[in-house]
Amino acid sequence: MFENTKKCDVQSRQYLLFQENTIPRTFIFSYLASTNLKSQNLKQFFQSHGAHHQWSCKGYSTIPYCLPTCWLQCHVDISDQILEFNMHGRVKTKTNAEDKEAKRKEKEKKLKLYQTGIEKAFTKRKTGEYDEESLAISAQLLTANPDITTLWNIRREVLLHFKDEGQRTEDDLQQQMQAELCLIEQCLRANPKSYAAWHHRRWVLDNMPIPIWKQELALCNKYLDLDERNLHCWDYRRFVVERSQVPAADEFEYTSKKILANFSNYSSWHYRSRLLPLIYPDPMGKLPIQERKHKEELEIVQNAAFTDPSDQSAWFYQRWLLGRTLQALRLAQVHVSYDTVCVSLTHSVSVICDKSKIRLELQLNGDNFPTTWKSTNGQQYSHVWISALPKELLSGDKTLAITVSLHSGSSLVHYMSLNSGKLKASTKPQFSAGFSEGITSVLQDELDSCTQLLDLEPDSKWTLLTSVLLMQAVDRHKYQEDTLARLSQLIQVDPHRSGYYKDLWSRYKMEYAFDQNNELDQNIDLSCLNLTALYHCHYLSCVHTLDLSNNNLSGHSLSQLHPLQCCQVLKLDSNNIANLHGMPALMSLQILSLRSNVINIPDEVKYLEPCICLSSVDLSDNPTEKDEMLQELVKTFLPSVKMLNTCPL
Amino acid sequence: MATLMKDIILSSSHPKELLLQKHADFISSYGVNKDEYEYCMTEYLRMSGVYWGLTAMELIGNLERINKQEILEFIKLCQDDAGGIGASVGHDPHLLYTLSAVQILSMYDALDIVNVDRLVQYVKSLQQPDGSFCGDKWGEVDTRFSFCAVACLSLLGKLEEIDVEKAVEFVVSCMNFDGGFGSRPGSESHAGLIYCCLGMLSITGHLHYVDADLLGWWLCERQLPSGGLNGRPEKLPDVCYSWWVLASLRILGRLHWIRRESLVTFVLACQDPETGGFSDRPGDLPDPFHTIFGLAALSLLGEPAIKPVNPTYCMPQHVVDRLGLRPQKLTL
Numbered sequence: 007m008f009e010n011t012k013k014c015d016v017q018s019r020q021y022l023l024f025q026e027n028t029i030p031r032t033f034i035f036s037y038l039a040s041t042n043l044k045s046q047n048l049k050q051f052f053q054s055h056g057a058h059h060q061w062s063c064k065g066y067s068t069i070p071y072c073l074p075t076c077w078l079q080c081h082v083d084i085s086d087q088i089l090e091f092n093m094h095g096r097v098k099t100k101t102n103a104e105d106k107e108a109k110r111k112e113k114e115k116k117l118k119l120y121q122t123g124i125e126k127a128f129t130k131r132k133t134g135e136y137d138e139e140s141l142a143i144s145a146q147l148l149t150a151n152p153d154i155t156t157l158w159n160i161r162r163e164v165l166l167h168f169k170d171e172g173q174r175t176e177d178d179l180q181q182q183m184q185a186e187l188c189l190i191e192q193c194l195r196a197n198p199k200s201y202a203a204w205h206h207r208r209w210v211l212d213n214m215p216i217p218i219w220k221q222e223l224a225l226c227n228k229y230l231d232l233d234e235r236n237l238h239c240w241d242y243r244r245f246v247v248e249r250s251q252v253p254a255a256d257e258f259e260y261t262s263k264k265i266l267a268n269f270s271n272y273s274s275w276h277y278r279s280r281l282l283p284l285i286y287p288d289p290m291g292k293l294p295i296q297e298r299k300h301k302e303e304l305e306i307v308q309n310a311a312f313t314d315p316s317d318q319s320a321w322f323y324q325r326w327l328l329g330r331t332l333q334a335l336r337l338a339q340v341h342v343s344y345d346t347v348c349v350s351l352t353h354s355v356s357v358i359c360d361k362s363k364i365r366l367e368l369q370l371n372g373d374n375f376p377t378t379w380k381s382t383n384g385q386q387y388s389h390v391w392i393s394a395l396p397k398e399l400l401s402g403d404k405t406l407a408i409t410v411s412l413h414s415g416s417s418l419v420h421y422m423s424l425n426s427g428k429l430k431a432s433t434k435p436q437f438s439a440g441f442s443e444g445i446t447s448v449l450q451d452e453l454d455s456c457t458q459l460l461d462l463e464p465d466s467k468w469t470l471l472t473s474v475l476l477m478q479a480v481d482r483h484k485y486q487e488d489t490l491a492r493l494s495q496l497i498q499v500d501p502h503r504s505g506y507y508k509d510l511w512s513r514y515k516m517e518y519a520f521d522q523n524n525e526l527d528q529n530i531d532l533s534c535l536n537l538t539a540l541y542h543c544h545y546l547s548c549v550h551t552l553d554l555s556n557n558n559l560s561g562h563s564l565s566q567l568h569p570l571q572c573c574q575v576l577k578l579d580s581n582n583i584a585n586l587h588g589m590p591a592l593m594s595l596q597i598l599s600l601r602s603n604v605i606n607i608p609d610e611v612k613y614l615e616p617c618i619c620l621s622s623v624d625l626s627d628n629p630t631e632k633d634e635m636l637q638e639l640v641k642t643f644l645p646s647v648k649m650l651n652t653c654p655l
Numbered sequence: 656m657a658t659l660m661k662d663i664i665l666s667s668s669h670p671k672e673l674l675l676q677k678h679a680d681f682i683s684s685y686g687v688n689k690d691e692y693e694y695c696m697t698e699y700l701r702m703s704g705v706y707w708g709l710t711a712m713e714l715i716g717n718l719e720r721i722n723k724q725e726i727l728e729f730i731k732l733c734q735d736d737a738g739g740i741g742a743s744v745g746h747d748p749h750l751l752y753t754l755s756a757v758q759i760l761s762m763y764d765a766l767d768i769v770n771v772d773r774l775v776q777y778v779k780s781l782q783q784p785d786g787s788f789c790g791d792k793w794g795e796v797d798t799r800f801s802f803c804a805v806a807c808l809s810l811l812g813k814l815e816e817i818d819v820e821k822a823v824e825f826v827v828s829c830m831n832f833d834g835g836f837g838s839r840p841g842s843e844s845h846a847g848l849i850y851c852c853l854g855m856l857s858i859t860g861h862l863h864y865v866d867a868d869l870l871g872w873w874l875c876e877r878q879l880p881s882g883g884l885n886g887r888p889e890k891l892p893d894v895c896y897s898w899w900v901l902a903s904l905r906i907l908g909r910l911h912w913i914r915r916e917s918l919v920t921f922v923l924a925c926q927d928p929e930t931g932g933f934s935d936r937p938g939d940l941p942d943p944f945h946t947i948f949g950l951a952a953l954s955l956l957g958e959p960a961i962k963p964v965n966p967t968y969c970m971p972q973h974v975v976d977r978l979g980l981r982p983q984k985l986t987l
Contacts, residue, residue, distance in 0.1 A: 097939055113692035117695055121695065237845060241842050270889060272887065276832065276843045279832035326832040353863075501914065506871070506875050509912070565986045
């Protein structure tokens with residue numbers, strides 16, 4: 007594996023060589039310095055490598071700009087040995103004493119070069135010597151290690167000095183910047199992932215008299231042919247595209263070309279996902295892209311995925327195309343008790359932060375009622391918000407008309423009214439994908455193909471998972487059983503991610519359970535569902551009794567229960583709960599049952615303190631049940647509790 | 656065209672036990688000889704190197720072996736007039752090293768040895784109108800620097816000095832189709848940058864912007880058959896991703912989405928049984944960078960011999976607690 011990487015690296019160097027025939031002087035100087043060649047030997051050196059151009063050996067300034075590639079070839083071989091340093095992929099090798107000594111000497115030499123160089127560079131900067139020599143010294147050091155940011159800074163200072171000094175012509179400056187670009191290319195050969203080198207290239211392009219964008223785009227093409235996953239080069243490409251206003255459609259064409267050359271090209275799929283919404287936006291604003299293109303993309307990616315089902319790239323992209331349509335922000339549920347109003351929203355928002363522009367307003371009998379909102383999770387952003395009401399408001403015979411309205415900026419987004427004594431209102435949660443018939447029929451075809459593929463390769467993980475997502479997108483009710491069956495199978499065939507599949511199972515199970523309950527209030531039974539996680543709890547803000555017994559929930563999940571502000575009875579028997587520190591403040595909770603869990607420290611009951619109405623806590627069949635301290639701790643922290651370890655129901 | 660699964664094969668010869676004492680020796684010997692080649696060649700990132708080494712030593716309870724006074728003096732010398740801190744004496748200030756220095760000083764509870772007001776002004780001066788941060792005055796924008804800025808200011812209790820909402824807006828604009836984040840809007844998702852962006856959103860309390868299930872799935876798919884984690888699809892595993900990926904999953908409350916035992920095996924196999932220290936992959940040369948991330952990963956995985964680490968700051972949990980910081984974490 008490592009050998010392959012190395013080989014590819016070597017090939018890339020050679021490939022680069024044949025693209026180049028112009029070399030500026032600083033570039034050459036850096037080469038020479040790194041190979042310790044004295045200037046008087048230059049002529050001989052050049053000639054011995056086939057350079058027959060006119061030149062003078064008085065100084066490097068007259069070295070011809072054009073050199074044959076064979077000269078470069080030989081130089082790259084030498085430059086391989088200069089002081090490259092990188093912390094990744096350095097294979098440890100056993101060496102004998104002789105080799106060790108040779109290596110030590112070699113390093114000593116390199117070190118000396120580095121130390122003298124950097125000291126000189128820093129001193130010259132201190133004394134304000136912004137000159138060619140400064141450029142030459144830093145070039146030498148940077149070709150060996152392009153990550154020394156300060157040296158790039160020094161170069162920028164020198165180059166800006168040349169510009170400001172006003173003694174150089176536009177042509178000179180252009181030439182100088184071109185030289186800079188060549189140096190950067192050289193540095194990128196030492197480390198194609200050097201942040202500092204790539205950034206310097208941006209800086210040069212933004213500061214040279216005439217940026218040659220075509221040349222830069224060609225460079226990106228070249229580098230991406232060598233390594234199609236080089237993040238830095240892709241980023242640089244986007245910079246070039248933006249600055250030179252390359253049409254998005256051209257870039258889209260480029261990704262198509264790259265993908266056709268190799269489906270397993272995550273970087274290209276990624277770029278596509280960014281370009282598509284620019285070129286083909288959905289006029290309705292609900293889908294990531296317009297329907298016709300969406301269908302086309304689905305077909306392309308299916309083709310890619312089926313060509314090589316073990317390649318991840320296409321499957322990830324497909325999952326994006328299968329994503330649920332964007333849901334609008336709405337009120338989900340409103341509930342009023344005698345002294346609190348509790349509002350649940352479809353999204354997590356902040357209604358207290360001025361900058362988010364989202365506001366909740368309360369009207370009583372048509373009049374605005376100023377109130378302060380508090381999130382139920384204690385965070386700045388939450389799905390559920392509560393506010394205190396004056397107790398006398400709902401007492402007596404008066405019937406109140408209550409309206410909760412949601413505003414974004416100056417516009418009303420949604421409102422819910424509670425009239426003639428009604429105390430709650432809710433909208434049904436929407437879990438289906440919401441695709442059009444056209445898209446759904448494409449997805450149905452894909453699902454059929456997946457099923458066929460599974461006949462041949464029943465354990466293909468990617469096909470199994472994608473078929474689950476397709477079933478959810480096509481018709482989640484029709485495929486309920488199949489969805490769950492394939493998830494169970496995934497837990498078996500891909501044990502590394504069994505935790506993920508179990509939680510996905512929990513999510514679907516809860517969604518199905520929510521669908522079955524027309525009104526999400528009063529009693530909700532979520533017991534015996536094999537739940538390992540809790541999802542969409544903001545749809546439980548009106549529930550009075552919730553049964554989560556006989557699942558596989560751990561203590562981590564408790565904090566998800568913060569929306570249960572109306573819940574009076576909560577059953578969590580027979581789970582894997584070991585601690586209670588995630589327990590939110592549930593203001594209406596009276597009866598809490600935690601039978602048959604694994605709580606072994608009595609101190610955990612302290613975390614129930616914020617549930618101020620608790621009258622019964624059942625911890626029977628937990629390791630801590632018989633602990634002497636338990637009674638005492640309950641008395642201290644939960645003074646309202648009358649019943650411990652007995653079931654009042 | 657079949658894709659070759661990029662992974663490594665663990666052999667039975669690789670270490671299986673945690674070699675704590677060796678790691679302590681490895682870190683404390685690093686830099687004793689200031690003229691050593693490897694040491695000198697990393698001068699340009701020295702401040703981060705010190706942070707890696709110190710955090711590693713503190714996590715394994717060996718911090719007293721480090722010369723505290725020498726380090727504090729060094730940091731003092733690295734702060735420039737504008738307030739920023741450079742990697743080493745003579746090197747220019749940069750957000751990367753400013754954060755490393757603040758992390759070290761927080762660990763030593765010695766923030767007062769630098770000019771905090773100027774430091775805060777330096778960080779503040781690097782915020783751009785779109786909310787993003789430059790690494791230094793030369794204009795490189797990256798979400799890494801958004802993390803550096805808010806981590807740094809939160810450790811100093813000065814988060815309100817910058818436009819947090821704008822900063823968040825920029826980070827969110829870097830979110831991708833796969834739920835992950837890149838270095839700039841439009842950049843491909845990468846585990847290291849995902850960590851930075853989640854850390855940033857965790858510190859500022861804005862994790863609700865994240866599609867935690869989608870991103871969590873992408874992250875758990877980083878685990879390869881060898882147990883190791885890579886940083887992007889179709890890449891080789893590397894110990895440093897044990898940290899970037901794992902810390903991200905921990906922030907999202909989805910650490911259980913990878914297989915713990917196989918990752919532990921992989922990380923342990925990356926130890927150097929002769930010199931101590933961790934390398935990127937089994938059999939490669941160890942370095943302090945991979946050593947801290949190997950140890951921090953094992954800590955998140957529940958290794959009792961290593962002190963608990965905070966997933967957002969990559970600092971000992973007790974330091975984060977002492978500073979009264981409670982970066983947001985999600986649950987399921």
